[in-house]
Each structure stands twice: as C-alpha cells, then as structure tokens.
Amino acid sequence: MGHDPLLEALQATSKAVERVLDPLLAVPEGNEKRVVEAMRYSVFSGGKRLRPFLVLSSAELFDVARPRALRVAAAIECVHCYSLIHDDLPAMDDDDLRRGKPTVHKQFDEATAILAGDALLTLAFEILADPETHSDPKVRVELISALAKASGHQGMVGGQMLDIYAENTSDWDERSVCRLQQMKTGALISFAAEAGAIMGHATEKARHSLQAYARGLGLAFQIADDLLDVEGSEEAVGKAVGKDADSGKATLVSLMGVERARQQAEMLSDQAIEHLSGFDNKASLLRAVAHFAVHRSS
Amino acid sequence: MGHDPLLEALQATSKAVERVLDPLLAVPEGNEKRVVEAMRYSVFSGGKRLRPFLVLSSAELFDVARPRALRVAAAIECVHCYSLIHDDLPAMDDDDLRRGKPTVHKQFDEATAILAGDALLTLAFEILADPETHSDPKVRVELISALAKASGHQGMVGGQMLDIYAENTSDWDERSVCRLQQMKTGALISFAAEAGAIMGHATEKARHSLQAYARGLGLAFQIADDLLDVEGSEEAVGKAVGKDADSGKATLVSLMGVERARQQAEMLSDQAIEHLSGFDNKASLLRAVAHFAVHRSS
Numbered sequence: 196m197g198h199d200p201l202l203e204a205l206q207a208t209s210k211a212v213e214r215v216l217d218p219l220l221a222v223p224e225g226n227e228k229r230v231v232e233a234m235r236y237s238v239f240s241g242g243k244r245l246r247p248f249l250v251l252s253s254a255e256l257f258d259v260a261r262p263r264a265l266r267v268a269a270a271i272e273c274v275h276c277y278s279l280i281h282d283d284l285p286a287m288d289d290d291d292l293r294r295g296k297p298t299v300h301k302q303f304d305e306a307t308a309i310l311a312g313d314a315l316l317t318l319a320f321e322i323l324a325d326p327e328t329h330s331d332p333k334v335r336v337e338l339i340s341a342l343a344k345a346s347g348h349q350g351m352v353g354g355q356m357l358d359i360y361a362e363n364t365s366d367w368d369e370r371s372v373c374r375l376q377q378m379k380t381g382a383l384i385s386f387a388a389e390a391g392a393i394m395g396h397a398t399e400k401a402r403h404s405l406q407a408y409a410r411g412l413g414l415a416f417q418i419a420d421d422l423l424d425v426e427g428s429e430e431a432v433g434k435a436v437g438k439d440a441d442s443g444k445a446t447l448v449s450l451m452g453v454e455r456a457r458q459q460a461e462m463l464s465d466q467a468i469e470h471l472s473g474f475d476n477k478a479s480l481l482r483a484v485a486h487f488a489v490h491r492s493s
Numbered sequence: 494m495g496h497d498p499l500l501e502a503l504q505a506t507s508k509a510v511e512r513v514l515d516p517l518l519a520v521p522e523g524n525e526k527r528v529v530e531a532m533r534y535s536v537f538s539g540g541k542r543l544r545p546f547l548v549l550s551s552a553e554l555f556d557v558a559r560p561r562a563l564r565v566a567a568a569i570e571c572v573h574c575y576s577l578i579h580d581d582l583p584a585m586d587d588d589d590l591r592r593g594k595p596t597v598h599k600q601f602d603e604a605t606a607i608l609a610g611d612a613l614l615t616l617a618f619e620i621l622a623d624p625e626t627h628s629d630p631k632v633r634v635e636l637i638s639a640l641a642k643a644s645g646h647q648g649m650v651g652g653q654m655l656d657i658y659a660e661n662t663s664d665w666d667e668r669s670v671c672r673l674q675q676m677k678t679g680a681l682i683s684f685a686a687e688a689g690a691i692m693g694h695a696t697e698k699a700r701h702s703l704q705a706y707a708r709g710l711g712l713a714f715q716i717a718d719d720l721l722d723v724e725g726s727e728e729a730v731g732k733a734v735g736k737d738a739d740s741g742k743a744t745l746v747s748l749m750g751v752e753r754a755r756q757q758a759e760m761l762s763d764q765a766i767e768h769l770s771g772f773d774n775k776a777s778l779l780r781a782v783a784h785f786a787v788h789r790s791s
Contacts (some may be wrong), residue, residue, distance in 0.1 A: 226658045227651035227676070234646065275737035279610060287666035304586035304658050314577060316611065320618045321641035324634045332630040336622045339637055343619035349530065353525035359604050360524045378525070424612035483526065 201483040208251055209244040215269040219322065233303045233311035234318075245416070245484070246271045248296040249387035252481045253405055256474055257395020266328040267390045268339060270319040274346050274383060277315035280308050282355060288438075314371050316346070329394060332363030333432070337393050342376040354379025367445035373414065376447075381413035388412070388481075403468050404467075408481065416488040418460040427492065428468040460489045499781040507542040509559075513567040516775040517620065526543055531601045531609035532616075535574040539592050543782070544569045548632070551703055553691020554772055560688075564626040565636060565688045572644050572681060575613035578606050580653060582663040585738075591731050614644070627692060635691050652677025665743035671712065674745075679711035682716035686710070700769050706779065709765030714786040716758040719746040725790065752790070760785045 220235050222228050247268030282289040283298040284305060291301050300308035305411035322328060323339045344350055357375040362368060388409035392402040424438060425448055438444075448456040467485045471478040518533050522630050543565035581588040581596040582603060589599050598606035620626060621637045642648055655673040659665060676762035679770040686707035688698040722736060723746055736742075765783040769776040 197540070221733075223647070225655065225672070227646065227654040229658070230646050230654040255726060255755050272732070276610075281607055284604075284607065286607060287602060292703065306582075307654070309579055310646075310654055311615065312611070314650040316614060317641050317645035317650065320637055321645060324641060326639035330670050331535065332593065332634045334628045336633045336637075340602075340622035343622060345770075347619060348525065348528050348608075348614035349521075352608050352612040353521070353527060355521075356525040356528040356608055360527070374523070439677055 201480060203481050205248055208248045211265055212244060212247045212268050213270055215238060215265045216272070219269070219318065219417065229303065229307055230310045230314055233299050233307045234370040235314055236302055237280055237299050237311060237315065238272060240296055244272065246275050246384060246387040249384065249409070250390045253388050253391025254394055256477050257391055257397050259391055259394040263329055263394060264391065265393065266322055266325070269389070270322040270342070271383065271387050273315040273322070274342065277312040278316070278351055280312040284308060287359070310459055334394060338390060341386050341389065341393065345386040350378055350382035352428070354382070362444050367450070369447060369450050372445055372447055372450060376414055376417045377410070380417055381410060385409040385414035401473070404473055408467045408470040411463040411470065412485050412488055415460045415463040415467065415485065418447050418456050419489045419491065421446040422453065422456060422460070423493070426451060434451060464489045485491070499778060499785055502741040502778050503542060503546055504544045507720070508543045509563055510542060510570055511537060512713050515572035517567070517616065521533040521735070527601065527605055528608045528612055530672050531605045532613055534600060535578055535597050535609060535613065535679045536570060538594055542570065544573050544681060544685040545684065546782065547586065548688045548774070551689025552692055554775050555689055556697050557689055557692045561627055562689065564620055565692065567622040569685050570612040571617040571620070572640065576649055577779060578610040578613070580608060586656070587663045612626070633693060634754070636688060639687065639691065640683050642717055643684040648676055648680035652680070656707045660742050665748070667745060667748050669741055670745050670748060672714055674715045675708070682711035683707040686741060697751070699771070702771055706768040708782050709768065710786055713758045713765065713783065716745050716754050717787045717789065719744040719791070720751065720754060720758070722750060750752050
C-alpha cells in the first residue's frame with residue numbers, strides 16, 4: 196500500500212482538501228451549529244476524493260499553484276457531498292449507510308440533512324467566488340459557470356431525476372443509461388478534470404483532451420461501481436450492495452451482463468488513457484487513476 | 494388598484510422577471526424534464542416578487558441597465574423559490590399549500606421537489622456568472638459571493654436551521670428571534686437591496702444606507718407575516734394560517750403581543766424609510782414598499 200504512488204497521492208489529496216475545508220466549516224456558537232456539524236460529518240467522512248484528485252492532477256499539468264487548486268478541489272468535494280446527502284434521503288434512494296457510517300439523515304435527521312446539502316452546494320460557489328481561489332475574476336466566473344452547468348438540471352440534478360425515472364420503468368437501453376450516467380456523475384467528473392485547464396489558461400486542445408479523458412473515466416468508474424454492487428460485499432464497499440438488482444433498476448451491468456460490462460469498462464479506461472497522450476510523464480497519475488477505476492474493490 | 498404606482502411596479506416586475514426566466518427554464522425533451530416542470534411550477538406561481546422588485550429599484554438608483562438588473566432579479570427569485578420548496582417539505586414545515594396552490598412536493602413528489610430546489614439554487618449562480626448579467630467579471634463574482642453568503646449556512650440556511658430549533662424549544666427571547674429572522678429572510682432581502690449598488694459601483698455610504706433600509710424592511714415584513722398568521726384568513730393569505738400558534742412556535746408576535754408587534758413593525762418601516770433620505774425622488778417606490786410591507790392583507 197505505502198509504495199503505490201496513486202494511493203499515496205489520493206491520501207495526500209484527502210488530507211490537503213480537509214485542511215482547506217476545516218476553517219471554511221468553523222462551527223458557530225449559535226444553535227444553527229447543527230447544520231454545520233452535519234456538513235462536517237459529511238465532508239470529513241472519508242471517501243476516495245476522486246474529484247479533488249482530478250482537479251489537483253489537471254492543475255499540475257498547467258503549473259497552477261497548489262493552494263489555488265486545493266480550493267477548487269474543496270469546492271467540488273462540497274458539491275459531491277451535497278449530492279450524496281440528498282441522494283441518500285428517504286424520498287430519494289433511501290440509504291442508511293454511506294462509506295461504512297450512518298448517512299447524514301440517519302445520524303442527524305431529514306431536515307438537517309436537506310439543509311446541510313443546500314449549504315454545501317452554496318458553500319462551493321462561495322469558495323470559487325473568493326479572490327483566494329484565483330486572482331483573475333474572469334477565471335473565477337468561468338469556474339462557477341462550468342460548475343453550475345455540470346451540477347444543475349442539465350447535469351447532475353437532471354441525471355438524478357433520470358435515475359429516479361429509471362427505477363420506475365423497464366424501457367431502458369444502453370444508450371439511455373449512458374446518457375443518464377454522463378449527466379449524473381460524468382458531468383461533475385469532467386468539470387473536475389477541466390478545472391485545472393481553466394485555472395491554467397490551457398489551450399482548447401488540451402482542454403478537449405481532458406474532457407474526453409474524463410468522459411471515459413467517469414463511465415468506466417460508474418460501470419465498476421455497478422459491478423461492485425453486483426459482486427462486492429457490503430463490508431468492503433461500505434454501503435448496501437445488491438440494491439440495483441433488488442429494485443430491478445437498469446444499469447449497464449444488468450443490460451450487458453457482467454462479462455461484457457467488465458470488458459466495456461476496461462476499454463473505456465484504455466481509451467481515457469489514450470486521450471492523455473499529449474501530456475507526457477506529467478499525466479502519469481491521471482493514467483494510474485483510470486487504471487485504478489476499473490481494478491478496485493471498493 | 495390600477496392607479497397605485499407601487500402595485501403597478503410590482504406587477505410589471507413580476508412579468509419582466511418571468512420573461513427572463515422562461516427561456517432559462519426551457520423544458521428539455523428527455524425524461525429529466527420533470528424536474529424542469531417542477532422548477533417552472535414554482536417560479537411561475539405568482540408571489541409578490543418583493544426581492545426582484547428591490548433589485549430593480551436599487552439598480553435604478555444607480556442607473557444600471559434594466560436588462561442586467563432583471564437577470565439578477567431572476568437569480569434572486571430562483572433562490573427564494575428554492576428556499577420555499579425545501580421549507581415546505583414534509584421533513585421541514587410540512588406545508589400543503591403555497592400561494593393558494595399545492596406545494597411542489599404535493600403537485601409532483603418529494604424527490605422531484607428536493608431536486609427542483611437544488612436545481613433552482615444552482616441556476617441562480619449560473620445566471621449570475623453569465624456575461625449577459627454584467628460585462629465586468631469582478632461585479633459578477635461580487636454578486637455571487639454576496640448571494641452565497643446571504644443564502645448559505647451563515648445566512649438563510651442557518652436561519653432555517655434555527656427556525657426548526659425554535660419549534661422544539663421554549664427558550665426564546667426577542668433578540669434570538671430577531672437574529673433568526675435576520676438570517677432566515679433578512680439576509681436575502683438585504684442582498685436584493687444591495688445588488689443594485691454592487692452593479693452600479695455605488696459608494697460605500699450608499700451601499701450601507703441600502704443595507705440599513707433592507708434590515709428594517711425585512712424585519713417589518715416578517716412581523717407583518719406573523720401578524721397575518723395570527724389574524725389573516727387562509728383564503729386571503731394563500732397558505733395555512735394559525736400554524737405558529739398551533740405549534741407553540743415563538744415569533745415576535747407571540748413574544749410581544751399583537752399590539753406591540755404592530756407598533757414595532759411600523760417603527761421599523763419608518764426607520765427604513767429614513768435610511769433612504771440621501772436618495773431623493775428616485776427612491777419613492779422603495780419608500781412605498783416599506784409602507785406597503787406593514788399595511789398589506791396577504
């Protein structure tokens with residue numbers, strides 16, 4: 196474990212992002228502190244920190260100062276955690292367990308969970324608007340615009356709406372499921388990979404390569420998640436497994452079968468790595484994470 | 494009715510803001526359209542449009558182009574509507590009726606209501622980040638930063654957390670209720686009144702006058718709301734009344750009594766108007782709305 200550069204980088208990312216978020220989530224003295232405690236419970240509960248890692252790695256390609264990249268990474272992690280809190284709610288996926296711990300509405304209550312999600316989404320934009328994130332306000336509004344598009348009704352929220360629809364219909368094919376995943380998880384992963392390019396004033400070509408990389412990575416990651424839901428254990432995965440099959444929900448795994456889905460994930464991961472061919476050694480961790488995405492056990 | 498300049502201005506604001514929001518909320522062809530339909534149901538369901546009105550009126554003081562001010566007004570209305578959708582949820586205030594119509598989770602379902610709120614909050618930031626809102630990216634990030642602070646855990650969301658706490662405790666005094674209201678509704682109203690000053694590069698002094706005006710207006714408006722909850726009819730008010738008393742919730746009206754609360758609201762409204770003394774005739778509608786706030790029946 197200790198000698199795997201990717202795992203070391205993921206762990207370092209996690210610690211660094213938590214150091215940025217800690218003062219931004221200072222617990223107030225008033226009774227509104229409960230919502231901040233719930234926000235902290237969510238963002239400090241581990242997780243792979245894939246999105247922050249993509250921000251830092253793409254920022255490094257363009258020599259962006261690490262403290263700036265870390266603030267963007269923190270903002271994206273806030274958005275990711277907000278989406279998990281709301282998705283876990285009884286009215287949505289109704290999950291009791293997340294990363295091996297009670298979900299926010301179980302640990303606190305539903306009202307606090309709704310508000311903690313709302314506040315994390317808001318905090319993400321507050322972080323990005325701050326001059327500490329980038330000295331150029333043009334870059335800050337571009338980050339904000341891209342994040343809003345990736346996470347709103349045309350991105351993540353739209354994808355979650357499709358996901359709820361998917362649970363109540365049998366009329367799904369591979370193409371619709373890919374579109375759903377591209378919106379639900381792909382859009383935010385793409386933004387994470389593009390953020391470094393935006394901060395570093397990269398060329399259009401470099402930005403498009405990262406977009407293409409992230410699209411493949413995101414879908415490969417999602418198929419691997421669906422495979423873990425079928426084949427993993429609750430203990431290893433840290434959340435309930437077998438949920439998709441129990442609910443009869445269409446996934447690429449249920450539509451393609453386990454073997455073809457695994458092949459598809461590996462092919463997407465290989466293609467993602469191909470898109471990084473213009474970046475040389477600097478992109479080695481981005482290559483490693485595309486490989487890791489389809490060869491992990493949790 | 495037709496000859497009251499304030500009512501005419503409020504109606505014109507409402508129509509103009511809806512014209513801005515209509516294309517921003519174009520219904521997509523995919524099955525994610527349900528969340529957009531819920532967003533439209535919320536933002537096109539009337540309401541006083543007080544916050545958009547404050548944006549337009551403050552923008553006029555500094556000769557800000559109306560199309561720009563309308564986009565900021567639309568963004569604030571998105572945030573206001575998001576907060577209403579989430580506050581009405583069963584896990585929060587559990588309201589079935591809003592503006593005389595079923596609440597979003599009643600008309601659609603809880604999951605769609607949560608997502609529609611999330612997407613409206615996100616859309617607000619997307620609108621503000623767009624160059625159409627202001628040519629100067631510095632102004633755009635300043636608007637975004639101020640909106641995020643007004644609506645996050647230190648503002649509106651924090652106030653809603655306090656409000657939930659207030660329902661479960663008897664340990665409240667006038668000062669704590671004022672702080673709650675300042676966070677829950679005051680912060681966004683203040684932002685609406687300041688937005689014109691930000692867009693118009695106003696002096697610090699002008700900006701502070703508008704802040705002070707909005708603080709008084711917001712609290713006066715809230716006391717008037719609480720009085721309507723005690724004295725109004727469901728038909729006139731457009732939502733359930735008598736809820737605060739039924740739940741034993743502390744409000745300034747329950748703490749001060751009806752008579753003192755009414756006097757307090759009038760005093761706050763008078764003070765708010767005083768803070769506009771530097772603005773001459775241009776601020777006549779802002780003065781009129783402070784008067785209207787405490788003399789309305791819905």
